[in-house]
Amino acid sequence: MKHNVLGVINLIHETDELERLTQSRCLATVPFAARYRLIDFVLSSLVNSGMDKIAVFAHTKYRSLMDHLGSGKHWDLQHRQGGLFILPPATDDIQEISRGDLYHFYQHRDYFQRSSLDYVVITRSHMVCNVDFDDVIRSHQEQGADITVVCKREPNHTFGKARKVKMDADGRITAIQDHYGRMISDIISMEMYVMRKELLMELVETSLAQGQDHLVRHAIFSRLGKLNVRAYMYDGYLGVVNTISSYYEHSMKLLQPAVWKELFYRPGPIYTKVKDEPPARYSASSKVTNSLIANGCRIEGTVINSVLFRGVHVEKGAIVKDSIIMQNGQISENSFVYNSILDKDVVVESDRDIRGAGGTPFLAGKKKII
Amino acid sequence: MGRKEMIAMLLAGGEGKRLGVLTRDLAKPAVYFGGKYRIIDFTLSNCAHSGIDTVGVLTQYQPLELNRYLGIGSPWGLDRRDGGMTILPPYVKQKGGVWYKGTANAIYQNMAFIERYDPEYVLVISGDHIYKMDYELMLEHHKKCGADLTIAGIEVEWKEASRFGVMHIDDEDRITAFEEKPKNPKSNIASMGVYIFTWKALQKYLIIDEANRNSSHDFGKDVIPAMMRDGLRMHCYPFKGYWKDVGTIESLWEANMDLIADEPALSLYDPEWRIYSVSPNKPAQLTTDTAEVTASLVTEGCILEGIVDRSVLFSGVHTEIGSLITESVIMPNVTIGAGAQVHRAIIGEGAVIQAGATIGDPNSDEITVVAVDQFVAVDHQLLEVEPT
Numbered sequence: 146m147k148h149n150v151l152g153v154i155n156l157i158h159e160t161d162e163l164e165r166l167t168q169s170r171c172l173a174t175v176p177f178a179a180r181y182r183l184i185d186f187v188l189s190s191l192v193n194s195g196m197d198k199i200a201v202f203a204h205t206k207y208r209s210l211m212d213h214l215g216s217g218k219h220w221d222l223q224h225r226q227g228g229l230f231i232l233p234p235a236t237d238d239i240q241e242i243s244r245g246d247l248y249h250f251y252q253h254r255d256y257f258q259r260s261s262l263d264y265v266v267i268t269r270s271h272m273v274c275n276v277d278f279d280d281v282i283r284s285h286q287e288q289g290a291d292i293t294v295v296c297k298r299e300p301n302h303t304f305g306k307a308r309k310v311k312m313d314a315d316g317r318i319t320a321i322q323d324h325y326g327r328m329i330s331d332i333i334s335m336e337m338y339v340m341r342k343e344l345l346m347e348l349v350e351t352s353l354a355q356g357q358d359h360l361v362r363h364a365i366f367s368r369l370g371k372l373n374v375r376a377y378m379y380d381g382y383l384g385v386v387n388t389i390s391s392y393y394e395h396s397m398k399l400l401q402p403a404v405w406k407e408l409f410y411r412p413g414p415i416y417t418k419v420k421d422e423p424p425a426r427y428s429a430s431s432k433v434t435n436s437l438i439a440n441g442c443r444i445e446g447t448v449i450n451s452v453l454f455r456g457v458h459v460e461k462g463a464i465v466k467d468s469i470i471m472q473n474g475q476i477s478e479n480s481f482v483y484n485s486i487l488d489k490d491v492v493v494e495s496d497r498d499i500r501g502a503g504g505t506p507f508l509a510g511k512k513k514i515i
Numbered sequence: 516m517g518r519k520e521m522i523a524m525l526l527a528g529g530e531g532k533r534l535g536v537l538t539r540d541l542a543k544p545a546v547y548f549g550g551k552y553r554i555i556d557f558t559l560s561n562c563a564h565s566g567i568d569t570v571g572v573l574t575q576y577q578p579l580e581l582n583r584y585l586g587i588g589s590p591w592g593l594d595r596r597d598g599g600m601t602i603l604p605p606y607v608k609q610k611g612g613v614w615y616k617g618t619a620n621a622i623y624q625n626m627a628f629i630e631r632y633d634p635e636y637v638l639v640i641s642g643d644h645i646y647k648m649d650y651e652l653m654l655e656h657h658k659k660c661g662a663d664l665t666i667a668g669i670e671v672e673w674k675e676a677s678r679f680g681v682m683h684i685d686d687e688d689r690i691t692a693f694e695e696k697p698k699n700p701k702s703n704i705a706s707m708g709v710y711i712f713t714w715k716a717l718q719k720y721l722i723i724d725e726a727n728r729n730s731s732h733d734f735g736k737d738v739i740p741a742m743m744r745d746g747l748r749m750h751c752y753p754f755k756g757y758w759k760d761v762g763t764i765e766s767l768w769e770a771n772m773d774l775i776a777d778e779p780a781l782s783l784y785d786p787e788w789r790i791y792s793v794s795p796n797k798p799a800q801l802t803t804d805t806a807e808v809t810a811s812l813v814t815e816g817c818i819l820e821g822i823v824d825r826s827v828l829f830s831g832v833h834t835e836i837g838s839l840i841t842e843s844v845i846m847p848n849v850t851i852g853a854g855a856q857v858h859r860a861i862i863g864e865g866a867v868i869q870a871g872a873t874i875g876d877p878n879s880d881e882i883t884v885v886a887v888d889q890f891v892a893v894d895h896q897l898l899e900v901e902p903t
Contacts, residue, residue, distance in 0.1 A: 179799030180815070218589075219796075402801060402818060409798035419794040421590075423783035424550030424812040424827070426775075433808055439799040440551070440815050443784065452799075 150264040150282060151257065151342065152191040152199035154184065155360070156207070157246035159269055160306045160324050162388040165510045166488060170209040172387060173201070173270035176471050176489065178399055178409075179439040179454050182213055183386060184270040185417045186408075187337075191266065192220045193413030194278035198227035200256050202249060205242070207233055213418050220416045230256060245358030250349045257342055265345050267360070269336040271305075273384035273395060276337070277412045281377045285339045290375035292344070292365060294318060295337035297383045304394045305385030307333040308361070310376060318374040321366050335379060338365070382408045393486065393506050396452050396469050400435050422455045430461055446476065454489075463493075468506075491515065519598060519632040521654055521711070523567050524625070525558060526618055527642035528575030533763045536886035537863060542574065544642030545581040546767070547846045547864065549774055549783065549790075550812040550827045553584060554761060555642040556792040559591040564788055565650035567638065569598030571628055573621045575605060575614060584793060591791045603628060617732030623721040629714065637717055639710040639734065645770050646707070646758035647781065647788055653711055653752045663716040663747040664739070666690065667709035669754045678760075679705035680735045682751050690749040695735040704751060707758055710734065716747060757781035768861055768882050771827045771844045775810050795830035795847070805836050821851065835870065841877060846887075863887035 154173070161172045173184035184201070191199050199222060203210055210231065216222075217229030234242050235252040257265070264285075266278055276295065285293040296310050309330040311320040322328045338360075348364040357363035365374065382404055384395030398404050409415050422441030427433065431444040438444070441456040446463035454472040459465055462479040469486045476482055477495040484501035488511040493499060497515055501507035509515060531543025538546060544555035562570050570593055574581055587593075588600030603625050605614050615621035622629075622639065629637060636657065638650055648667065657665040668682050681702045683692040694700065720738050724730050730737040742749060757780040761767045773779060783790060797816025802808060806819040813819065816830040821838030828834075828845045835853040843860045851857060852870030860875040860883040868874060868885070872893045875883040885891055 400801065402803060405798060405801050405818070414796065415798070416796055419796060421789040421791050421794070423790065424814040425800065426784070427808045427811045427813065427823075429777070429810040431809055433802045434806065435804040436802050437799045438802060438813070441784070454799075 148195040148197065149262050150194075150196055150266055150278070150339075151260055151262045152196045153265060153267045154187060154191075154199065154201045154270055155246055155267055156210075156270055157202055157204040157249050159204075159271055160387050161271075162306065163392060164389055165508050166389075166392070166486070167206070168510060169206060171204070171206045171270075174209040174213050175386070175392070176454060177273065177386065177392070177396070179437045179452050181415060181417045183273065184210070184213070185415055186273045186275065187268045187270060188214075188220055189413065189415045190274065190276040191268070191278060192222065192416070194276075196266070196278070197222065197224055198230075198260060198262065200230040200232050200253070202246070202253060203231055203233040204249070207231075215418065219418045232256060245363075246360050247349050247352050247358040247364060250345070250360070251353055254346065254349070257346060260342075263342055265338075265340060265342050267338045267345075271385065271387045272335045272337070273382075273386050273408070274335065274379065275381055275408055275411060275413065275415065276335075276379055278339075281337070281339055284377045285375070288316070288375045289373065291340060291372040292374045293339040293377050294321075294365075294374060295335040295339075295379050296332050296376040297335055297379050298331055299333050299383070300331040304388060305391030306387050307385045308336070310334045312376050316375055318369060318376055320369065321361065323362065332376065332378075333385070335383065336361075339377075381411070389486070389506065389508065393469070397450070397467075399437055399452065400450065405437075420455060428461075431459075446478075460495075485509065488513070519569050519634045521567065521636040521638055521650075522569040522571065522598070522629065522632050522634045523562050523638040523640060523650070524622055524629070525555075525562075525570055525572045525640050525642055526621060527555060527572050527581060528578075528615055528621065529641070529643055529762075530576040531643075531762065534767065535764060536884055537764075537767075537861065538577070539886065540577055540580065541887075542577045542581045543762070545584055546761075547829055547844075548645065548761065548767070549771060550829055551795070551814045552790055552792045554645065555581070555585075556591075556790050557645050557647070558640050558642055559588075559593070560788075560790045561640075561646075561648050561650060563591045563593070563791060565648075567650060568593065568595050569632055570600050571603045571625060572600060572642075573603045573615065573625065575621075578602075578604060586793075590793050598632065601628065617730075617737070618734045619721060619724050619730075619738045620732035622717075623725050623732070626718065626721065634714050637712050637714050639712065641708045643762055644708060644758060644760055645781065646754075646756065647785075647790075648709065648754060648756070648758075650709075650711070653709070656752045657711045657713075657750065660688070660750040661748060662711075662750040663713050664742055664749045665711045665752050666693075666739075666749065667707040667754045668704040668751040669707055669756075669758050671703055671705045673700070673703050676700035676703045676705060680708075680739075681705055684751045688751045688753060690743070690751050693739055693743050693749075695740070704753075706735065707754060708760075709752075709754075711752075716742070764861065764882055764884060768844060768859075772825070772842065774827065775812060775825055797830050806834075816847075821853075829864075843875070859883065860885060863889060866891065869893050 174182045222229035306324040425442040428445040432447040437452045439455040445461040446459040449466040452469045456473040460478045463476040471489045480497040485507040490512045527544040529543040531538035593600035680695045759770045800817040807822045813828045814830040821834040829847040831848040834851045837854040838851045840857045846864040858875035858877040865888040
């Protein structure tokens with residue numbers, strides 16, 4: 146079926162407190178869940194909902210993004226028509242890059258105007274979830290909304306930075322706050338907006354004309370009185386991953402079989418760039434418990450409550466506990482890694498003892514040798 | 516269409532009778548192997564790593580699953596503008612069509628395909644073997660020897676030699692005699708079923724062989740002996756490394772077990788020689804707190820809650836609490852119920868082993884096979900299970 150919705154994954158000024166993990170990459174391409182990047186979850190959701198024209202509004206440090214997404218074929222987005230569009234900032238003035246996202250929407254207006262599709266879904270990349278956007282759009286149309294915001298009731302939301310939302314008994318949104326406000330509400334915004342394309346274009350132009358250039362803060366929030374802005378309540382698994390503590394927390398939650406079965410499969414499968422890693426190899430001396438292990442790993446030591454990305458090698462006598470080891474990490478003989486996050490290609494030499502202190506995981510940058 | 520120095524013709528029509536229920540609805544090259552691969556991935560990856568960009572895949576028996584798997588050859592880098600992968604099934608011609616009557620006849624029927632590329636050399640390989648080989652080095656050897664035919668040969672144990680075509684060679688690797696499956700072999704250098712022909716020579720002998728009504732149109736039985744008789748220049752390319760014909764249940768099981776040895780003779784972990792395959796694209800495997808996994812290969816998409824030892828698990832396998840798997844090959848999307856035991860078995864794709872059921876006997880050398888999508892209940896252990 147031909148879909149009537151354009152997808153936009155908006156990476157401009159995403160709230161990012163991932164410290165060293167985003168030193169050389171954007172939030173969208175932070176490795177997550179043993180073989181994925183954060184953007185895979187929302188991108189797969191869009192694709193599984195039947196969208197075949199999806200743009201990624203890249204902003205900064207997007208080299209890893211281009212490498213990861215490539216032609217889009219791993220998400221079945223390499224089409225004769227449509228497919229995947231990676232759109233970096235279109236400006237020749239370096240100062241302009243720091244302007245708000247609406248400015249960049251304006252710069253990319255051709256993407257919207259050239260298309261005959263009527264609706265737009267705008268998302269961020271750091272919401273780890275599995276959303277059926279067909280259902281969101283159905284709800285948008287049924288409610289006669291101008292804008293629908295995908296929200297989630299999270300009474301115990303402590304990790305990750307998200308906007309809180311208030312709505313009236315009718316389901317109409319009455320207030321949206323910025324990431325740091327003190328508003329009391331147990332509903333958070335998943336930063337996913339559905340609206341007609343014409344409305345988006347109108348919001349872009351009128352806001353910019355008034356010197357305002359933020360989609361949520363200016364274009365949507367200031368019009369809550371005039372526009373019919375509705376919430377769509379998502380009840381699947383959600384991880385807001387934009388701080389170290391939320392990254393760690395949501396990585397560990399994947400070790401629960403119920404979360405694993407839901408997040409990666411329902412309503413649709415999560416896709417990522419395929420690598421030709423062989424199966425994981427457990428040796429006779431391996432002890433693995435309560436862990437997520439990607440292909441290409443070789444385990445000779447002990448792994449407990451941990452997430453191992455592709456190609457990690459845990460040597461004999463080494464113990465990895467409560468940790469996240471990214472791609473091609475090497476934990477040499479008799480080393481102990483506890484409560485740590487090791488970025489890609491980190492080598493821990495023999496007989497080392499690494500541990501995070503006081504509830505904060507130890508964080509090692511890419512290619513570090515310890 | 517540009518000229519190609521060498522193209523590959525991959526024989527993938529084998530029925531694989533000796534694999535029993537595993538090839539009931541599947542051509543042998545499409546049988547699963549090694550935790551995430553199919554047998555044909557090894558030869559296709561060899562082509563990819565040897566710089567061969569034109570491969571004709573000859574299919575015949577049960578091609579549906581194989582064709583779907585191969586697609587346009589993208590996973591092996593064979594979706595190319597000039598050349599790439601072409602699937603070559605038997606087809607109907609103006610004067611009627613016939614099935615491929617033998618390996619040589621299969622190539623004969625596709626001479627027009629080969630001539631499109633006007634190659635100097637043709638590599639003939641089969642999709643039934645597990646090995647890693649750089650065909651480019653073999654081609655260099657072929658050219659250096661000025662050979663009409665080069666056959667890759669490997670030393671096998673004497674007691675095994677009668678299963679293969681064996682070659683007698685002189686000090687310069689020139690083949691002095693070739694015997695197909697001899698009763699009393701006088702050489703233990705087995706043909707690996709990997710041939711490089713100088714195309715002009717092959718073309719001539721294919722035409723001669725086709726005209727011979729008494730021929731079975733087979734390379735090993737007919738074409739190579741004929742070339743031998745006529746004194747063509749035939750060399751052996753001595754190969755050292757792992758090579759295995761996985762044509763029987765026992766050899767398929769053994770080859771899988773070879774991969775979990777402490778130091779496997781065939782490494783899947785060489786970054787310079789990745790084995791390419793169609794990725795299942797499933798989440799990383801989850802090993803829960805009730806699981807114990809030792810000396811095994813396990814692929815994405817598995818949830819392990821039981822004990823797994825010396826086994827190979829394909830994607831999407833679920834082993835429930837209290838289950839025990841030893842020395843077995845578990846193909847994709849199999850469920851091993853709680854408390855079930857599986858010993859020395861090959862479990863076909865999608866099979867379900869009911870909680871508490873037992874498959875195989877740890878004290879027996881026999882390998883038990885459970886067919887694709889089979890349900891094995893506690894009280895009816897060997898429902899359609901084929902003993903070997």
